[in-house]
Amino acid sequence: MQIHAHAVVSGLMLLGTMAMAEQTDIILDVTGQIEDGPAALDREALQSLPPVTIETTTVVTDNVHSFTGFLMRDLLEDLDAQGTHVVATALNDYVVDIPMSDFYDYGVIVAYEMNGVALTRDDKGPLWIVYPRDDHKELQDIRYDYRWVWQLDRLDVR
Amino acid sequence: MKRLLRSFLWLILPSAAVFVFAVLLLLSLYRMFDVQGAMRTDAEQNMLWVLHQSQVAALRLIETVAMAELGEAGPEELALRRDLLIGRFNLLNDGPQRRFIEQIGYGEELDQLAATLAAIAPMIDDFTLGKGAHLREALAPFPAFLGRAANKAMVTEWNELGGRLEDYRTQLNQNILSLIGVMVAGGILAITLVLSLRQSRKHNYMLRREQDFSGLLISSSGEGILAVDRDARCSLWNSAMATMVGAPAEHAVGHRLSEIAGFFDVEPVRQGLANALAGKTSQLTVQPLFSRDHDRPIYVDLRFFPMRHDDAILGAILFMYDASDRHATQQKDAEDRERLEELVAARTRDLDSALKREKSAADLYRSFAAMVSHQFRTPLAVADSALQRLIRRGPRADSNEMTERAARARSAIAGLTRLVDSTLAAARLDAGQIGARREECDLNEIVRIVCNRWRNAAPYRRIETRPTAPGQANVICDSAHVEQVLENLLSNADKYAATQSAISVTLHGDDESMFCDVHNTGATIPPEDRERIFERNYRGANSEGAAGTGLGLFMARSLARMQGGDVTFLPGCEDVTFRLTLLRFLEPQG
Incomplete structure (x- = not known):
């Protein structure tokens, strides 16, 4: 597992460097208390993380939707993040503090697909923090609802 | 009646309180659930914020277009702002947001603006300075629309919130009223409880006191x-x-x-x-x-x-x-009575024996008197007549005749002396003046002496002795007394034996005793006399005409008994046999 994680991190770093070089396709910046930060990650790098799919309702849509992405904790562990909370910022400068414990208590994912279709910047994409709302009663609360950051752009680990 | 009513009241009041308590509690619980349901934290809409963000997105796109016209923003920036606005419109068209917009009557306008946005979107990809004014003109209704929508949303949400708060307040008020009711009912129950506790404690106290008293009564009872x-x-x-x-x-x-x-x-x-x-x-x-x-x-x-x-x-x-004391008293009474009875019996016995003694003394005296009158008179008469003859003969009597008559008188006087001696001996015996030595004697020897003496005194009478082997007749006795006993028995035998018949004296014995049987022929003693002949002064039916004091056998038995022996009459024989029994002398062992 450790070896695998290192491999992924190296992969991320490599890709990150490449992305920096090309100045394209960067969809997530991670800053703050991480190993060798800050990190700029493109879609490919993020999709190399183990994909997870959850089915849940959301407060801004009707019906149950299927979301595919990676576990936030997988990303943070790969980046060796040390901190108590993460400041998530959206493209429209929406800013929210999320306790680190959320990612360990619940399988919070960063989704890049909804119902099998890639999320795009003009429709809550490219990244959307999704909580497994239907699996945990306590998540059905407006105090969790505001942590569903769509059009996610930056994570700052503190 | 009044008491019954009171106890009925005591029962009905707490029951009613409990009923009211339960009903109100249920009611307020029901309302609480209602409120809780209405206050779910997941179903909040935040349309004011959504619309504000949308308005900001629209304004920033317009601003970015203006900046681009000034050459201070690139196509990338324009595309981002466009996408963000499109994203907002997509969001607004999503289920819950769309429904709210329609609720406030802005659905149609939203659709028109969405169409407008879709139309101008491509213009941004290939933005040129000339399109700037056109774009800004096309985008101008967006902030205005979103501002109005936000305004309306705020009013609507606040109306809703106000209504909901009012609902909550109403429900809470009802709850408060219910709780007051519950408190009143609880108070009534508590008061009833306290009162009944006091009552029951009072009862308990009285009961306990009664119990204590009963317990005391029982425990202190003797x-x-x-x-x-x-x-x-x-x-x-x-x-x-x-x-x-x-x-x-x-x-x-x-x-x-x-x-x-x-x-x-x-x-x-x-x-x-x-x-x-x-x-x-x-x-x-x-x-x-x-x-x-x-x-x-x-x-x-x-x-x-x-x-x-x-x-x-x-x-x-x-x-x-x-009841031990009573029992003891009864017991003592019974004992006293018994002792008294015993005492009376003893006294009666004493009196009886005194009477008997008196009677026997009288009898003794009578028989003694009779005996004296008869036995003493005869020798006196004999002596008297001999002396009278002697006087009458006077000088005519020769010396032989004198001697013969004087001898007869003397003989009579000697007989009288013997009578007096034996009477005195009996009296001494009675007075306990005769004691007996107890020593070893040879009964053969005593028998021989007595029989020889008797043969000399009565030569007319044959006496046969059958002694035991020498040294086989040692007895414990007082030899003088035994001689006396044998004298008496021989005298008795001689007195009643048929003329010319012999008297036999036979010695024999067993391990413990020696027997000396004195036997004479003649009429046997009738059974009714056989014990009485040993009584003092008793003279049997066949003793008529024979001289005697009636003391011989009495003396013989008394003396024999003093030495641990006895004199008995042997029944079952044709003739008369008296037996003297004496204890054998036994060599001390070792």
Whole structure:
């Protein structure tokens, strides 16, 4: 597992460097208390993380939707993040503090697909923090609802 | 009646309070659930924020277009702002947001603006300075629309919130009222509880006092009290009972009576208990009770009573009273009476014997007098007549005749002297003046001496002796007395023996005794006389005409008995045999 994680991190770093070089396709910046930060990650790098799919309702849509992405904790562990909370910022400068414990208590994912279709910047994409709302009663609360950051752009680990 | 009403009130008031309490509590619970349901934290809409963000997105796109016209923003920036605005419109068209927009009546306008946005979107990809003004003109209705929508959303949300708060308040007010009702009902219940507690404590106190008093009564009773249940298990055992039976209460209560003491297992007590359990009262008096601590029994009176409640018999009560004193008194009375009776009997006996002695003294005197008158007179008459003859003859009498008559007189006087001697000897015997030595004597020798003497004195009479082998007739006796006894027996035999017949004296013996049988022929003694002849001064029917004092056999027996022997008449013989028995002298062992 450790070896695998290192491999992924190296992969991320490599890709990150490449992305920096090309100045394209960067969809997530991670800053703050991480190993060798800050990190700029493109879609490919993020999709190399183990994909997870959850089915849940959301407060801004009707019906149950299927979301595919990676576990936030997988990303943070790969980046060796040390901190108590993460400041998530959206493209429209929406800013929210999320306790680190959320990612360990619940399988919070960063989704890049909804119902099998890639999320795009003009429709809550490219990244959307999704909580497994239907699996945990306590998540059905407006105090969790505001942590569903769509059009996610930056994570700052503190 | 009043009391009944009061107790009814006491019952109805708490019941009503409990009912009201329960109903109000249920009601307020129901309302609480209602409120809780309405206050769910997941169903909040935040349209004001959504619309504000959308308005910001629109304004920033317009701003970015203007910047691009000034050459301060690139196509990338423009594309981002466009996408963000499109994203907002997509969001607004999503289910919940769309429904709200339609609710506030802006659905159509939203659709028009969305169409507009879709139309101008491509213009941004290939933005040129000339399109700037057109774009800004096309985008101008967006912030205005979103501002109005936000305005309306705020009013709508606040109306909703106000309505909801009012609902909450109403429900909370009802709850408060319910709770006040609950409190009042609870207060009534609490007061009732306190009152009834006080009442029950008072009752308890009185009951306890009564119990204490009963307990005190039972424990301080001098009478033993015990109670048993229907299975004859002890349920009460007071201290007096413990003292009497010798078993403390802790060893008694809960046990069967038969296990506590054997006393309760004896038939009358068991029967009494069984009777009491069957409903019958009974009692027992002065029963001996052996307790563990004492060797002597105490005597108790018992009373058995059935213990009833309503009609059922719950058990039995036994009262036990220590009647030892009474028993002792009775016992003493009985003893006194017995002793008195004994005393009376002894006195009667003494009196009887005194009377008898008196009578026998009188008899003695009478027979003595008769004997004296008869026996003493004869020799006196003989002497008198001899002396008279002598006087009458006077000088005519020759010396032979004188000698002969004087000798006859002397002989008569000698006989009289003997009579007086034997009478005196009997008197001495009576007075206890004769003692007996006890030494070893050869009975053969004594018999030989006496028989020889007797042959000299009465040559007309044949006397045959049959002694034992020499040294085989040693006895313990006083030889003088034994001689006297033999003299008397020989004299007796001689007196009653047929003329010319012989007297035999035979010695024989067994391990312990020597026997000397003196036998003479002649008429036997009638059975009715056989014991009486040994009485003082008794003279048998066949002694008529024979001289004698009636003392010979009496003396013989008395003297023999003084030496541990006896003189007896041997019945069953044709003739007359008297037997002298003496104890053999036995060589001391070793």
